[in-house]
Amino acid sequence: MKVLTALICCLLLAGCTSQGATEGSSKKLQVIVTLFPLYDMARAIGGEYADVSLLLPPGAEAHSFEPRPGDILRLHKADLFIYTGPFMEPWAESLLKGVDAKGLKAINAGSGIPLLRQGKEQGDGHDDHHHEGGDPHIWLDFHNAQTMVTTILAGFTAQEPAHAGAFRRNAAQYQARLEELDRSYRSALADCRSRTIIHGGHFAFGYLAKRYDLRYLSAFPASGDSEPNARQMATMIELIRSTGTGAVYYEELVSPRLADTLARETGSPLLLLSAGHNVSRDDLARGVTFPDLMERNLKNLRQGLRCR
């Protein structure tokens, strides 16, 4: 039986070692998370004592995701389930009601973090008709991200007190990395010729803009909004011209068609700004981290905002 289990494990997980395939793996804390930033935080905290898996398939769009029947089965076997909050994953709490697993602990990683009103900075007058609860992209303020790490850490130590010391050290290291990111963003974005981020994607960077005193305009005030109409596009193009910004940003994992139109109409370069909801299969395999994505963003922000 053990041989069969090991064989199935190795067929399912190409990377699993023979040691991991036997009893060693069953002793690791089984952690399931919804989004990539949580995945990165949880695997950093858990280190060698946790198996962390992402519910969202690599490359999938986060806002339109709905859990599949197989996900409920996976939750039955998990020790920890971590989600961002009821406005980012409105399905999470009802999913949990359907899971009858005594050992499972659920963590709302956004607990205690006040939400910004979504679309407040939006320039074209069709604000906040979505997500009345506020902007769910809390991880894009690195101070919030630190709070999320603290909340996730509490879940790990409650479920596995024997490794609390290691979890705390790992979490402290991750917090230090976030602190360093915050410092480099603050100094790199202090002196820029433009202070307006023009985003041809859905409203996601409100927290980041607020933290570094930038203005943020997005073509879609919320995910799932219908495309802007011709008049709204014209207003957006006019705004880009009047702010003299150096780039139009497109979002990860969706077609950049709209951002591309804005860039072409205004003769601006098109640059990626990743909110980090999810990553591609290639990036996941390459072991890219949330701070890596944020470093790439900073490079593109410095270029697009023409910072000194």
Ligand SMILES: [Zn+2]
């Ligand atoms: Zn989003």
